[in-house]
Amino acid sequence: RREINNQRVRITKSLESLMRNNSGAIQDEIVTMRNERFVVPVKADFRGKVSGVAHGFSSSGATVFVEPLEAIEANNELQNLKGKEEREVARILFALTEELRQNLPAIEDAVKAVAELDFIKAKAEFGRKFRAIVPEITDDETLDLVDARHPLLEENLREQSQKNLKPQIGTDKHGLKDKLQGEENPKSNEIVPVSFQLTKEKGVMIISGANAGGKTVVMKTAGLLSLMAISGLPVPASEARIPFYSSVLADIGDHQSLSANLSTFSSHISNIAGMMRECQKPALVLLDEVGTGTDPEEGSALGVAIVDYFRRNCGAQVVASTHYRGLKIYAANDENVINASVEFDEKTLQPTYRLLVGLAGASSGIEIARRFGIRDDVIETARQNLDVSAQEAENYLHKLQSETKLAEDLRTALEEERETVAQKYARLEIDAKKRDKERQKQFENELVEAVNSFERQSKAFVQTIEDKALKVKLEKERQTRKAELNRAVLSKIQSPKSKIENASIAGSATVAEGFQDSKNQTISVGSRVLTNFGNVGIVEKIDKDIAEVLVGSMRLREKMGNLQVVSVQESVVAENRLERLEKLQKQAKNSNLRLDTEDANAELNLIGRTTADAEYEVDRFLDEAYLAALPSVRIIHGFGTGALKNFIHHFLKGHPHIERFAFAPPDQGGQGATIAELKQ
DSSP: OHHHHHHHHHHHHHHHHHHHHTTTTBSOSOOEEETTEEEEEEEGGGGGGSOEEEEEEOTTSSEEEEEEHHHHHHHHHHHHHHHHHHHHHHHHHHHHHHHHHTTHHHHHHHHHHHHHHHHHHHHHHHHHHTTOBOOEEESSOOEEEEEEOOHHHHHHHHHHHHTTOOOOSSBOTTSOBSSOTTTBOTTSSOBOOEEEEEOSSSOEEEEEEOTTSSHHHHHHHHHHHHHHHHTTOOBSSSEEEEEOOSEEEEEOSOOOBTTTTBOHHHHHHHHHHHHHHHOOSSEEEEETTTTTTSOHHHHHHHHHHHHHHHHHTSOOEEEEEOOOHHHHHHHHHOTTEEEEEEEEETTTTEEEEEEEETOOOOOOHHHHHHHTTOOHHHHHHHHHHSOHHHHHHHHHHHHHHHHHHHHHHHHHHHHHHHHHHHHHHHHHHHHHHHHHHHHHHHHHHHHHHHHHHHHHHHHHHHHTOOOHHHHHHHHHHHHHHHHHHHHHHHHHHHOTTSOOOSSOTTTOOOOOTTOOOTTOOOOOTTOEEEOTTSOEEEEEEEETTEEEEEETTEEEEEEGGGOEEOOHHHHHHHHHHHHHHHHHHHHHHHSSOOOOSSSOOOEEEOTTOOHHHHHHHHHHHHHHHHHTTOSEEEEEOOSTTSHHHHHHHHHHHTOTTEEEEEEOOGGGTGGGEEEEEEOO
16 A cells, blocks of 8 residues: 555656646646546647547536556556555455354354344433333223324424424425424424324224314324334333234325326225235224315215224224314214314414314314415405305314313313412421421420429429438439439320320329338327428328328328328428429429419410411410310311311311311300310
C-alpha cells in the first residue's frame, strides 16, 4: 500500500508538470480520475495539443479528459500494484478464515448470543422511548387495550414537535394520516390514545364517524400492537391484554391497479376473499371502509354479510370502519356487536380523535369538505340536496354525540372531584394520626412528669423527718410506692386500654407487709397508731389480725402488722407529715394529669361553638375523661344545621379513646347529644 501511495504521488507530480507546460490547452489545473486512471482536463478545442487516450467528456462537452502518453505506463503500474493488494488481502482473509474454521461452532454460538442481546437491548430501548409495557397474553380471547398508541404515529408527531412544525393534512412517510384518531390533538402535537375491549362474546366493533377522524388508526393500532405482543415485543399502552392470534388479517387502503385491471371495489373484494380462505381461529380481522366503492345500498348489505361471516364462521374478532347506516344499524340491533365512533367537535369543526365506545357517529362529510376548502356555495347546495331523512339522522347523531360528550365531561369532572376529596380525606387521616401521636406523647410526658414530681417531693418530705426509725420506715415506704407507680405508668404507656389505678400519686399505694412496731409495744383497743397511709388514728376494734382504726371521721380496716403505736409527740410529727403529703397531692392535682374520678366531668356542652373551637375542647375533654377512667361521656351539640353534629361524629370515629358512640336516648337529649363509651 505504501508503493501504491508513492506511485500516485509520482503520477500526480508528472501530470501537474505537464499541465503547467501546456497551460493554454488545460481547462483546470486539477488532476482528476476517470475509469480508475489519472487524467487531465483539456479544452475540447485544444484536443490535439495533448497526446494521449481520451476517457470521456464533461456534461457540457467543453472538456475532454485525456490520459497523456507519459502517464499510461505509470497508470498501468498503479493498476498492477492494486491487483497485488487485492490478492494479498484475499490471501490474508483466506488464512484467517481457515484458522477460525476450527472454532466455527463457538463463533456461530457467539453470533447467536450477540444477536439475542442486540434484540433484547432494542426491545428495552423501544420500551423506554415509547413508555411501553409488557402485555398480558390471554387465553380467553379478550383484546383489551387501555391508552394504546401507534408507535410510528407517535414518533412522527414527536419529530414534528421537535421541529416546531404544525402537522399537515395528508399521509406521512409511514402511510399514516397525521390528523387521525388516536392521535393528534389539534391544539398540540401529543398523541391521543385509544381504549377499547373485545371479548369472546362481544367480538365485533363497528367504527363510524367523520372522515380523517382516526378510524383507520384505531384499526392499525389494534393490529400492530397485537402482532408486536405475539412477537414478544413491549407495546405502547397503559394496560394491554392480547390473545395469541393465529392470524391477523387486514384490508386497509386502496389497492386498485391499472395493470392488474383492479378497481377500488374489486381490489377490496379480492383481498377479503383471500382473508376468508386464510382465516384461522383465534383471529383478528381489520376491515377499513368495508363494502366501499360500489352502490351504497349494496355495499352496506355486503359489508354486513362480510362482517357476520368472519364473526360466525371464522370465530374472529372484527374491527370494521364504515360510513354506511346499514352497518351502524347492524351494530345497534345486535347486543354482541359494539358501536363506536370517532369524536367530531361541532363548534370548531375539528376532529378530536377520541374513540367513543358505545355510540355511532355521523360522517360529517359536508363539514369536512368545507374544512378542506370547498366553496361555500357548493357546501350550501350539498345541504339542500341532502335527503330529509338522512339529514334528520345526521342531526340526531350529532345531538347524541354532543350529549354523550357532555356526560363524559361531567363524569370526568366528578372523577376529578372524587380524587380531590380522596386526597383531602387522606390528608385529614394523616393529620388525625399525627394528632393521636402527639396526644399519646403528651400523655406519656405527663405521666413521667407526675412520677418525677412524686419522687422529688416525697424525697424532700422524708428528709424533714427527725426520728431515724420513722425516717427509715418512710423511706422504705416511699421506695415501694415509687416502684409501684413506675410499674403503673409503664403499664399505662404500653397498653393505652388499661386503667390507671384509682389512687392519688402522692398518697395511694400499699406498703410492704410485715411492717412492725419498732418499740415492740402491744396494739390494743384505744391505742394511738400510725397507718401505712401516714394517718394517725385510734384503734376501735380488733378482729384477729385486722384492726379498725378511726382517722378523723373515717374508719379504716388495716392489718395489725401495718400499724405502729405512737406517742402524742410522734403523732404531731406524723400529722405534719400528713399535711405535707396532702400538699404533695394537691400539687400533683394541679398538673394536667388527673387520676381521680371525683373531679372529672362526664358532660361537655358545645352549643354555640364553632367546629374549630369544638375540636380542641372535645379533644381535651376526652383526654381528661379517659385518664379518670370514666366509662362514658355525654357531648351536647344541639340540632342546628347539623354541621357541628357531623363534625363531632367524624372526630369521635377516629379518636383513640372511643370504643363506640351513638345519639343519646330521648330523655337525655336525643339527636341533640351524643353518648360516647370510652375504651377501658
